[in-house]
Amino acid sequence: MNMIKYNISKLDEKKYPFANEIFRLIKYSFEDIKKKNYDGSIGTSIKGKKICERLKIKAIKNQDEYSANLSFLLKLYFDLLIAISKFWKLCESADYQDAWTYLQDALNYIKTIKGFVNDSSQLSLDKICSHLIKIEKLYPYFYFISVEMICKKITCSICKKSVFDPNCEHISGELYWGELALEVIGDIEFIGSSLVENPVDKRCVILMNLDKNKLEEGPFKTIHILMRNSKHPLIDFDLNITKRKLPRSFYNSWSENSLCPCGSRKKFRECCYDQEFILNPHYVIKIKDEIKL
Ligand SMILES: [Zn+2]
Ligand SMILES: [Zn+2]
Structure with missing residues (x-):
């Protein structure tokens, strides 16, 4: 089993001199969010993801799986910054319900990255994560829609073989040459849905009536108060x-x-x-x- 932990704040500068640009772009994107320049931040992050892609190709050429996997984690960090930008952009127009999906995306990205690093203070992962969890608590969502289904065909995202095939050597949730192994569900049978309190995926919520003229009294008042009182995100x-x-x-x-x-x-x-x-x-x-x- 691949149990390596990564230091995502450092790359091999000698092998990959071009890749230092990644950290510069993370900084720019981060600062742009604070300036509420969300589109600028998203643009910078997309540029950063392209350099990560280049790093992955170069690392594979060098037979360097560690750096290939780092490229994946850094790309995910840019995805995190994009999700935070989209979240705040929607919150500024009080579209709190639409923003919820991006908050969940951001939480998923950061939890995945945290699972692979040797120290979660890298790139302020722990601070950003606890911040996002606190924002999540301001939402008036207590029950979530959980879809029940039977998965008939599950394959490995890397080798495309069935996950039950003994020739598949990948473990779901582990990194291999810059890719995350996932179980791909090919065929599902929908059974029904139910309301649950703690689902794995909190994206499915019951939509509420949101009267933008009465935000101070409505169910979204707490998140609204935060948005009103913080000078800028983060x-x-x-x-x-x-x-x-x-x-x-x-x-x-x-x-x-x-x-x-x-x-x-x-x-x-x-x-x-x-x-x-x-x-x-x-x-x-x-x-x-x-x-x-
Ligand atoms: Zn009561
Ligand atoms: Zn496999």
Whole structure:
């Protein structure tokens, strides 16, 4: 099994002098996000991905699997920066629901990269990751749609053989010459879908009505407050959730069929409807320092 851990902040400069450009472009792309120049950041990252591709070809020629795999991880880092740019771009126009997919993409990219590095402080991976997880918590999504299916034909993404074929020597989730081995599902039978709390893939959510004129009161108010209060993306923050006691009369206009304000995820009618006071979760966002590379 391939258990090598990588240092993605360093390349063999003698063998690949052109590839140092990669780190310069990561820096530019990162700074562009902070300047809210999202399209500029995406353009720079696309350029960076092309150099990663060149690095991979050169590394394979040199019989250097380590550097070929590094090229994959650095390419994924550019994908991460692109996803963060697209996320913030949509958030700026308050399209929080559409932005969610890019936040999930970014989280997937960063978790994959973190699994391969020997030290997750490289290129601020740990800081960016915890930042994205905190943003995820500001979303009002608690249940996700999970699709159930039977996979009939599963092949290896690298050798294209069936994953049950003993001649396939690849392990799903490992890197081989700059490629990630994945199980490719060829034929599926759809069974149904269900609502779950902790799916592997959180992309499928139940869409809510988002009234852009009432963002302060709607379900997206917490993420909206963050967007309003951070000067630019990539600023770290602390999230404290406390409980605030409010008189029942505060919720007189609250529909009895909507979710209870106490956060129990039950219907209001079936929860605190008859209480004199209601404890509701109160989010305090404390803006901290900006994340540096
Ligand atoms: Zn294989
Ligand atoms: Zn309640």
